[in-house]
Amino acid sequence: MIYSYNPQQVGDTLLVIAADDKGLEQSVERKFNIAVIKNSEGTLVGLNFFQLSDFMTLAGKGQVYPTEAQIQLLNQQLQLSGFHDIQLPTTEAPKFVVGYVKTCIEHPDSDHLHITETEVDNGEVLQIVCGAANIAAGQKVVVAKPGAMMPDGMLIWPGVLRGVESYGMICSARELHLSNAPEKKGILVLPEDAVVGEAFAVGSAN
CATH class of the missing domain: 2.40.50.140 (Nucleic acid-binding proteins)
Structure with a gap:
């Protein structure tokens, strides 16, 4: 997983890149403040966590490296939003x-x-x-x-x-x-x- 956060350029949104989209068409499913992006093969390619600062503070700009505890918070938000089949790895x-x-x-x-x-x-x-x-x-x-x-x-x-x-x-x-x-x-x-x-x-x- 690649995590990118740039509030000055993108806003208060954490971008998570999960896989290469292979240039295929993408579909987006949004629930509350989370958007899940998949390509036409059904592969998870990314997630957007909007209004991130409502539940987490991330230091840095560009590529960021959430701690294990912060990734657990992201997973908690996924569950609360109804994305029960998605879980981010806590260590990589x-x-x-x-x-x-x-x-x-x-x-x-x-x-x-x-x-x-x-x-x-x-x-x-x-x-x-x-x-x-x-x-x-x-x-x-x-x-x-x-x-x-x-x-x-x-x-x-x-x-x-x-x-x-x-x-x-x-x-x-x-x-x-x-x-x-x-x-x-x-x-x-x-x-x-x-x-x-x-x-x-x-x-x-x-």
């Missing part, structure tokens, strides 16, 4: 983690893309297509896993690049909005002592 694995590039080969249909097998948390290995010139096997990198929201608001979902499936993004310092990010292009290569699977703190939008 981090979306930005230290990864290890196990393999890296050239994309068969591109002169600049590479196909990597990159280990992330809990031993999971993701196939990620990367266009950075400095990508190489043996590196420790920052991976935005599917379901991540980049600091500029871009959402990361599984995709296909030149016919090859890709499950995440290997990030540059600039894409992560890190302070003193170098101007030159290329992914951020972490020190050798970085721990694979650890959460990585990204910057914030300007």
